[in-house]
Amino acid sequence: MFHADIKDVAMVTSVRMAPPLPLIFLLMIHGVCSQKEGVIYSPSHICAVNDSTVTMRCTYTYPTGYNIMKVFWTKGPFQKDVEPPDLSNDTEYSQRLQYLGDKQQNCTVRLSHVTLKDSHMYCFRFITNTTTGKWTGYPGVTLTVTDLQVESPERVTEGDSVNLRCKSSCALTDRATFIWYRNSQPLTERRDRNNELLLQSVRREDSGRYSCAVDGHTHISPAVQINVMYPPKNVSVLISGSGVIVEGDSVTLNCISDSNPPAEISWIKGGTIVGSGRIFSISKISSDDSGEYKCKSINEHGGKYSDAVTLNVMYSPRNVSVLINGSGVIVEGDSVTLNCISDSNPPALNFSWFKGGRNILQSGETYSITNIKSEASGDYCCSARNKHGSQTSAAVNVNIMYPPRNVSVLISKSGVIVEGDSVTLNCISDSNPPAEISWIKGRTIVGSGRIYNISKISSDDSGEYKCKSRNEHGEKYSDNVTLNVMYPPRIVSVLMSGSGVIVEGDSVTLNCISDSNPPALNFSWFKENETSAVGSGQSFSALQSGRFYCQAHNQHGSQRSDAVTVTVHHRSSWHEVFGITVECGAIFILVIIIIIVILFIIKKRRSVKNENITVKEISDPNEDTYTALV
């Protein structure tokens, strides 16, 4: 292509020059044309990398008879009647341009530190000692300066085969050797193929900033980030803090996962999803949070679980309780084991036992009592301790059952019991559970209940009493207590030896018979209608006629008998004979009467008593009167 201002420049093809490739054009200015003049650029097209040094090789010939005055390199645009500028005078080039040729035939020039702006056609011009002898070798050397660009696929996934191409805007020579850099480090492996870098089956380590350069040139392409995508790897859980986790602590689990792009994290406890996000926080951990945790890391290239980590939340004992082995009733003599049950982590190893609030010297988890005694009854509790604290159980009542013992009878009245008194018998008995009490008099059950009341005691209530105490574990009798009911004399009568009719000078003995408790020891004898006593003692000898009665005393009272009549006859024969017969008849009648009276008394006494009871009159007056059951 010719510039409009240099239309008059003729183009001549030199046939002399052998190499076919570099076309030779001779620019003839001002009509000067000769086959002898010409400039040969070899090569005529140069592709150079930015910042490199370019040597434009060139030879020229000029007609003989001329003298070369000036040689220089210039660049377009060329204007008619305007002398093309000498690049050496151009500040842009002056420092970088170095003419290597001569003034004969070699017009090689070197341009260093080429930049993209230097992309031009450059021509050699020489001036001879004739006014018209000025030539410019046109077209000149076309210099294309190129930068380098790494061409890479947009997405790279692990395992892919990736081709990186170091791109230039013009074709660099085949001899150009490309150098690849990752993160500014040259890649030593020579995997280059022309201007391509083939990464076979990329790994995530292949990620990085890639750039390329041409060997021998300083220019390096801008770096291109190769981001190798890969599924999560090395997924693991980090637990905040170290060591022991105690209830109430704040615990943070961190899911460490290596993936590209970053993965979505979810947290799994047991088989359940409990959270999401890289951090899983438990602000106040409780024992319920104990368990195995793992995180699941997932991105579009795959997913992976971490190994499980175990949270073992420690806590002080709780729900401490005392368990009594066996569920039934504890009876004295049993063996009993108390267990201190507690929930704690780690398990409690220190135990204390308390009975009724007082420490027992017992420190095991179990407290065993063999052959238990009722004294062991009471409220028990235990305290369990681990290194995080302790707790004391509620009290458990141990109630030891036992049969009645120490059964005894208490009498309300101390001392003498007199007929008519109110007497209360109290059965004292120690048993668990409380016993049922029954009262036995002699061999007959007479009542029940702890208290046996006799509101107005009579002599019939005298006897041996005991109580029987009985619960489901046994029974026991108290000792006998004797109720001896005192009463004043009663049924006092006079027993007369003989008929009661005596002869003057004789005497008749009267005996005072009485029933009393204690037996009456004090007797007084009276003659009817006389105020003062006529005698004392149980028997009395009557010497004179009259109606006599006795009065029996004991400490509880006295009672008088009916009067008996004593008749004294004066001694006379008439009277004797008559009297004897009369007396005989009278004595006979009297004896009959006495027998009837005695029989009557006995009968009357019998009818008073119970059928089962017999009355025994003890002849010895010093003896007590007994009433005995048959």
Ligand SMILES: *[C@@H]1O[C@H](CO)[C@@H](O)[C@H](O)[C@H]1NC(C)=O
């Ligand atoms: C070319 O090289 C020069 C000097 O090193 C530099 O300043 C310039 O940015 C480069 N140009 C390009 C497009 O790389």
Ligand SMILES: *[C@@H]1O[C@H](CO)[C@@H](O)[C@H](O)[C@H]1NC(C)=O
């Ligand atoms: C140019 O120089 C040559 C050699 O010195 C000489 O022969 C020739 O005459 C000169 N031409 C002119 C026009 O001066």
Ligand SMILES: *[C@@H]1O[C@H](CO)[C@@H](O)[C@H](O)[C@H]1NC(C)=O
């Ligand atoms: C180039 O500079 C030289 C001096 O360095 C000067 O003699 C000459 O005339 C200049 N040429 C042009 C075309 O400006």
Ligand SMILES: *[C@@H]1O[C@H](CO)[C@@H](O)[C@H](O)[C@H]1NC(C)=O
């Ligand atoms: C031209 O000069 C350069 C630098 O001195 C040299 O490398 C090159 O081989 C020369 N070219 C020819 C054709 O002599």
Ligand SMILES: *[C@@H]1O[C@H](CO)[C@@H](O)[C@H](O)[C@H]1NC(C)=O
């Ligand atoms: C993943 O786990 C393995 C085995 O525990 C370990 O060797 C590796 O360094 C871990 N990788 C990362 C990125 O933590």
Ligand SMILES: *[C@@H]1O[C@H](CO)[C@@H](O)[C@H](O)[C@H]1NC(C)=O
């Ligand atoms: C244990 O105690 C807790 C409260 O401290 C109570 O909620 C729970 O029901 C108790 N468990 C048992 C088995 O008594």
Ligand SMILES: *[C@@H]1O[C@H](CO)[C@@H](O)[C@H](O)[C@H]1NC(C)=O
């Ligand atoms: C309680 O346990 C002890 C010992 O284990 C045993 O000898 C006793 O019979 C048990 N008592 C009951 C009521 O189960």
Ligand SMILES: *[C@@H]1O[C@H](CO)[C@@H](O)[C@H](O)[C@H]1NC(C)=O
């Ligand atoms: C708990 O029991 C152990 C061993 O019997 C004892 O060494 C410790 O002192 C006890 N701790 C308490 C608080 O009683």
Ligand SMILES: *[C@@H]1O[C@H](CO)[C@@H](O)[C@H](O)[C@H]1NC(C)=O
């Ligand atoms: C009860 O009887 C026991 C013997 O059985 C005796 O050791 C104890 O002292 C008695 N207690 C009373 C209050 O009588």
Ligand SMILES: *[C@@H]1O[C@H](CO)[C@@H](O)[C@H](O)[C@H]1NC(C)=O
């Ligand atoms: C108690 O009295 C009854 C009846 O009188 C008698 O059979 C029993 O032997 C007496 N017991 C004692 C211990 O005296």
Ligand SMILES: *[C@@H]1O[C@H](CO)[C@@H](O)[C@H](O)[C@H]1NC(C)=O
């Ligand atoms: C027994 O008698 C006493 C005194 O008379 C009386 O207070 C008490 O209630 C009586 N007890 C019974 C069980 O009759």
Ligand SMILES: *[C@@H]1O[C@H](CO)[C@@H](O)[C@H](O)[C@H]1NC(C)=O
């Ligand atoms: C005693 O006195 C009573 C009247 O006071 C009389 O009836 C009775 O006959 C008297 N008896 C004698 C023996 O005097």
